[in-house]
Amino acid sequence: MHIGIDFGTSYSAAAAIIDGELKLVRFGDAEQFRTAVFFPELVPDPSDFTLTPALEAQLENQLRLARQQQRQLATAASARGQAPVARSEHELRSEALRVVRRQWMEEQTRNATASVASFQHALFGEAAVEGYLESGGGNLIESPKSMFGYRLDPQVRKVIVHIATHIIEHIRLSASQQFGTPVRGAVIGRPVEFRSSMGAQGSLQAIEILREAAAAAGFDSVSFLEEPAAAAMHYHKSLAQRQHVLVVDIGGGTTDVAHAQLGGDEAPHIVRSWGLPKGGTDLDVNVSLHSFMPQLGKDIISMPAHRYVDAASVHNLPKQREFRQQDYRLVDEPYGSRLRALQEAGATTRLNQLAERSKITLSASAGFRAELDFLEPGLAVELGRDDFHAAIDSFLLQMERTLTIVRGDLAQLPASLFLTGGTSRSPQIRDHVQSCFPEIPLVQGDPSLGVVSGLAVAANEADPG
Ligand SMILES: Nc1ncnc2c1ncn2[C@@H]1O[C@H](COP(=O)(O)OP(=O)(O)OP(=O)(O)O)[C@@H](O)[C@H]1O
Ligand SMILES: [Mg+2]
Incomplete structure (x- = not known):
């Protein structure tokens, strides 16, 4: 059996067509879950490496071997009448340290992999976030999709694949249980352009990571469909007449656009797509930087501005680590104490939750009071x-730029604009999209389930069962 999987930056969902009917996979009582996973055990962190007496002994051993090898090489070289290549004691030591460090990291990864392999240890969705905040330890990974397109060193890449595997396996097992049959195939949604630090290469890496993770999670057959194309498949079903449509999906990590010919008896045809790797999670970071970080001294004390960006970027593990490793003991009060409180386990997650809540509340009402008593x-x-x-201003501007490019690329105005994605719940954002295409009607789709419904249609076509 094949299912559609919307592996979202903020929320994930899955669905299948069974006997011609759309069935959403249920996760507990819900039809989607926050794309977050919590491992009570520690996922290895390279910066935790310190020379314990045991590692010191390994280092000495390694160094002895290196010296011995150097002596043998020197003897061999002089037998050939050549000058020996001598490496300094310092070089030998740093090489030995590199080896010991690598072995340590490999062992940590092996232990972590063994300990989290069993499912009862991992928590998903809101339960993951709560589990993390309550336990004050372990590892919470939110929105791993945001990392797929970033330059990752091999160890971090392994950890990210591992996390994606757990999430996809959680989906596969939930679906298999609900449908009473092993689910072995999936059509997985992908943004037009993943968030990336390496241009188009980032999207290639992201797809590789998803492929590896899906295979490890027990899927034998996997294909990918652009998320706005999936949303278009869903909208297609509701259109009696063939028409040109613009689909706009504004999610947590990316904003994706597709021009499609939909409706009537013919199959949907995607003409072209465009991607902007920005979404709702960027708005949360902006809320945090604009409204919260001044309470921690931003623009007041002489602290490099990127420290605040590091603290607010909860989805970027290296930036979070960077923020936690700083020493704020000499920073002027009250900011020093607040910054140190923000370094405590769970504090940046709490601050980000408040930023998201502020954004959602303010999209419908005039004010919000954010209590920061965990900082002071x-x-x-x-x-x-x-x-x-x-x-939201900078995001509106970026979105407007993208939609202006889209408008310029279109040979004719579409008959309607179909809007989906959680961020499209904001009336200001909806109005701004409409203002870029004032001539055509805007049709608001289900903000959460438009993409997964289309993916289920595509999965059914791949394997009608
Ligand atoms: N009323 C609201 N106003 C503004 N933003 C909202 C509102 N409700 C939800 N959001 C935001 O919608 C985003 C989630 O949308 P969605 O579920 O479509 O994303 P996703 O599919 O997980 O991400 P992506 O498709 O980019 O990978 C979150 O950033 C959330 O804060
Ligand atoms: Mg989405």
């Missing part, structure tokens, strides 16, 4: 409409 007793921030606008 009694500390709070009142946010108003101006703060919301400041947080």
